Amino acid sequence: MTSAHRGPRTAWRAAPAGLLATPALAWIALFFVAPVGLVFWYSLGRKPGLYQTHANDVLTLDRYREALGDTFMTSFAGTLRIGLAGTALCLAIGLPFAYWLAVKVRPHRRFVVLALVLVPFWTNFLIRTIGWQVVLSPEGFASRALQSLGVTDAPFSMLFTRGAVLLGVVYNYLPMMILPLYVALDRIDGSLREASKDLGANRWRTMAQVTLPLARPGIAAGLLLVFIPLMGDYVTAAVLGGARGTMVGQLVASQFQQAQNWALGSAMAVVLILVIAVTILATALAGAVCTWLLTRRRRSELAGLAEGSPA
Numbered sequence: 001m002t003s004a005h006r007g008p009r010t011a012w013r014a015a016p017a018g019l020l021a022t023p024a025l026a027w028i029a030l031f032f033v034a035p036v037g038l039v040f041w042y043s044l045g046r047k048p049g050l051y052q053t054h055a056n057d058v059l060t061l062d063r064y065r066e067a068l069g070d071t072f073m074t075s076f077a078g079t080l081r082i083g084l085a086g087t088a089l090c091l092a093i094g095l096p097f098a099y100w101l102a103v104k105v106r107p108h109r110r111f112v113v114l115a116l117v118l119v120p121f122w123t124n125f126l127i128r129t130i131g132w133q134v135v136l137s138p139e140g141f142a143s144r145a146l147q148s149l150g151v152t153d154a155p156f157s158m159l160f161t162r163g164a165v166l167l168g169v170v171y172n173y174l175p176m177m178i179l180p181l182y183v184a185l186d187r188i189d190g191s192l193r194e195a196s197k198d199l200g201a202n203r204w205r206t207m208a209q210v211t212l213p214l215a216r217p218g219i220a221a222g223l224l225l226v227f228i229p230l231m232g233d234y235v236t237a238a239v240l241g242g243a244r245g246t247m248v249g250q251l252v253a254s255q256f257q258q259a260q261n262w263a264l265g266s267a268m269a270v271v272l273i274l275v276i277a278v279t280i281l282a283t284a285l286a287g288a289v290c291t292w293l294l295t296r297r298r299r300s301e302l303a304g305l306a307e308g309s310p311a
Contacts, residue, residue, distance in 0.1 A: 036273070043266035054262040063267035072251060072268060076275070079231060079247040082162065086169040087227045090177040093170070094222065098181035099211070103190070114182070117175050125172065129239045132168050133159060136240070160242030168236040173229065177222040184218020185211070209298075224280070231276050248272050 043063055045056035101113055120128055135141050138155035146152050158164040188211060196206040212219070234249030241247070252272065255265030 039266045039269050041266075042262050043270050045263040045266075047261045047263055051260075053260050054266075063263045064271065066264055067267040067271050072248070072271075075246050075251055076248050076272075078162065079249075080275075080279070082166055082169065082247065083227055083231045086166055086173065086230050087223060089166070089170045090174050090226050091219070091222065094174055094177035094181055095219075098178050098185055098218075101178075102182050102185035102188075117178055120172070120175060126235055126239070129168055129172065129236050132164070132171065133239055136164055136167075159240065162241065165237050165241040165247070168240045169230050169233060172233075172236060173226045176225040176229075180218040180221035180225065181215065182218075184215040184221075188214045220284075223283070227280070228276060232272065 041056065042054050044059045044061070045054045046058065046060060046063070047053070048055040048057075101110060105113055136158045137143070138157040138159075140157075142158070143156045146156050158167070192210055192214070193206055196210045197203075201209065232249045232252075234247055234253050237247040237250055248268065249272075252265050252268045255261045255268060259265075
């Protein structure tokens with residue numbers, strides 16, 4: 001049969017395999033590679049005047065030296081602490097909840113629980129963050145509850161502290177941790193856990209040696225989905241943290257919006273992107289080393305059991 005007489009289905013199968021990835025690659029190139037490249041190009045420029053945002057007539061790295069000043073590094077250190085702590089808290093809270101949802105909840109009720117997890121996404125990000133501002137204020141629900149319980153006599157407020165920012169980011173990004181964890185845990189065959197228990201492993205050992213290794217893709221996806229946007233978040237810090245909760249995202253936004261210095265803001269953004277990438281790579285490398293060590297230890301234990309077993 002000649003190519004002219006091929007049917008649409010036959011011609012589609014004969015197309016190069018990479019053709020199927022073309023829409024996704026075009027989307028990534030248009031909405032990720034091109035904007036990041038533009039930000040990098042702006043970071044090599046300067047602010048020519050009071051009423052001009054940028055100019056790239058003379059390429060320079062001076063903006064990076066300005067971006068790495070004391071103000072940026074102090075804010076970045078605080079942002080990194082909040083990012084790591086918030087991601088760790090989301091994992092610590094989301095993992096037990098996702099396990100309970102995937103294993104303990106009956107299948108016909110899981111949809112209801114998942115709907116409750118997704119309820120915050122039905123509300124605007126800014127509105128639900130402002131809601132925490134109302135709750136944590138001296139006249140808010142938390143302060144009145146503590147006073148009624150006799151925990152404190154004076155009004156209590158967490159507003160404009162890093163603790164409030166941490167609480168806000170955990171609340172806002174926790175569903176992004178729960179969903180991939182639930183998908184990964186739900187796909188694990190329950191017979192594997194039962195086999196582990198039949199072989200003498202208790203619940204904790206089954207969790208450590210069977211469930212968590214099989215759920216690693218979901219854990220990695222959850223960590224990325226939480227840590228990356230959390231590091232660039234500036235709405236939560238601006239609403240709940242004030243001056244004490246300043247994060248790098250606020251500095252970048254202020255350079256683009258208030259100072260109109262796109263070159264310095266772009267340099268800060270590039271530095272933030274690079275540090276996030278380095279942090280992710282370092283975490284992935286540490287995880288790979290830990291996995292290799294655990295695998296080596298397990299093989300040594302199995303080898304020892306094989307040598308000690310009777311012929």
